[in-house]
Amino acid sequence: MSCCDTTPSQPHDLSRRINADDKRLINCKSVDVNQLCPIKYQWAWEHYVNGCANHWMPTEVPMQRDIEQWRSNAFTDDERRVVMRNLGFFSTGESLVGNNIVLAIFRHVTNPEARQYLLRQAFEEAIHTHTFQYVCESLGLDQRQVFNMYHEVDSIAGKDDFVMSLTADVMDDGFRTDSPENIRRFLKNLIGFYVIMEGIFFYSGFVMILSFHRRNQLTGIGEQFQYILRDESIHMNFGIDLINGIKSENPGVWTEGFQQEVLELIDKAVGYEVRYAEDCLPRGVLGLNAESFDDYVKYIADRRLERIGLPRQYNTRNPFPWMSETIDLAKEKNFFETRVTEYQSSGALQW
Numbered sequence: 001m002s003c004c005d006t007t008p009s010q011p012h013d014l015s016r017r018i019n020a021d022d023k024r025l026i027n028c029k030s031v032d033v034n035q036l037c038p039i040k041y042q043w044a045w046e047h048y049v050n051g052c053a054n055h056w057m058p059t060e061v062p063m064q065r066d067i068e069q070w071r072s073n074a075f076t077d078d079e080r081r082v083v084m085r086n087l088g089f090f091s092t093g094e095s096l097v098g099n100n101i102v103l104a105i106f107r108h109v110t111n112p113e114a115r116q117y118l119l120r121q122a123f124e125e126a127i128h129t130h131t132f133q134y135v136c137e138s139l140g141l142d143q144r145q146v147f148n149m150y151h152e153v154d155s156i157a158g159k160d161d162f163v164m165s166l167t168a169d170v171m172d173d174g175f176r177t178d179s180p181e182n183i184r185r186f187l188k189n190l191i192g193f194y195v196i197m198e199g200i201f202f203y204s205g206f207v208m209i210l211s212f213h214r215r216n217q218l219t220g221i222g223e224q225f226q227y228i229l230r231d232e233s234i235h236m237n238f239g240i241d242l243i244n245g246i247k248s249e250n251p252g253v254w255t256e257g258f259q260q261e262v263l264e265l266i267d268k269a270v271g272y273e274v275r276y277a278e279d280c281l282p283r284g285v286l287g288l289n290a291e292s293f294d295d296y297v298k299y300i301a302d303r304r305l306e307r308i309g310l311p312r313q314y315n316t317r318n319p320f321p322w323m324s325e326t327i328d329l330a331k332e333k334n335f336f337e338t339r340v341t342e343y344q345s346s347g348a349l350q351w
């Protein structure tokens with residue numbers, strides 16, 4: 001056979017070709033993880049395509065005005081505390097999420113289209129961590145102070161230790177999703193990261209930082225937070241689709257007892273998040289106070305519970321209706337007028 005002869009020397013076993021119907025989100029035995037196509041889970045592919053269409057880099061956002069404002073007397077000590085606490089929480093929180101994807105979630109998700117999204121999400125988490133390096137560098141902040149807050153500030157350590165407690169089992173080398181009990185452990189990890197960390201723990205910070213942006217202050221950091229918020233809402237939507245997909249493929253795991261456990265987990269998370277808001281806003285600034293966050297965190301938690309098929313628990317009103325508008329606007333393709341729009345149209349380049 002010549003080097004250019006493509007005729008196989010052995011007849012291939014066509015029965016090994018995959019059927020999309022055989023794909024499973026976890027514990028897939030009959031289809032290998034290297035064959036993206038044919039796609040079964042269209043939602044996973046759509047989240048991947050949307051994530052790519054939203055590509056951005058923190059260094060594209062001009063920081064000059066933020067630097068001038070930060071160095072001036074524009075902010076009170078309480079306002080600086082809000083900014084610093086949130087930089088501290090997000091700077092390491094993004095790494096916790098990225099590491100959980102790579103070290104805990106990825107190897108147990110046995111579906112190529114879901115893995116394709118996880119690879120994209122892991123890169124986005126790296127971009128988010130990069131944002132905090134860039135903000136520290138731009139404003140001349142003490143990086144050791146910012147990146148150590150998750151050890152040094154109780155309200156941040158409380159949230160991070162709580163989600164990390166949900167990853168310990170799954171990170172264990174010997175962990176397998178081979179029994180209903182272990183699938184529940186895996187679901188608890190997914191709920192801990194996608195629903196609690198990215199769906200609840202990030203949102204007080206979004207409100208606080210975007211409140212500066214609404215007053216035309218720290219608009220560079222505000223714009224970066226808008227990009228992060230947009231990415232995070234796709235992360236959460238992917239996670240919710242994954243959680244609901246695993247539930248429907250493994251109906252035995254979603255027992256009454258487990259649902260109760262999840263409700264208790266989310267109630268604990270609400271407590272951590274309210275304490276975080278109280279710690280960020282001991283006296284209230286920017287028209288924000290800890291009581292409004294108590295309502296907001298519970299409002300957000302109710303929305304998340306409904307998405308995973310659990311009943312609302314709190315029935316509070318949304319004290320920040322402008323946040324819904326911000327999230328809706330972020331979904332519109334031309335909302336961001338900087339380079340992101342160009343990335344979106346780059347597919348139309350003629351070569």
Ligand SMILES: [Fe+2]
Pocket residue numbers: 094097124125128228232
């Ligand atoms: Fe992130």
Ligand SMILES: [Fe+2]
Pocket residue numbers: 097125198231232235
């Ligand atoms: Fe995320």
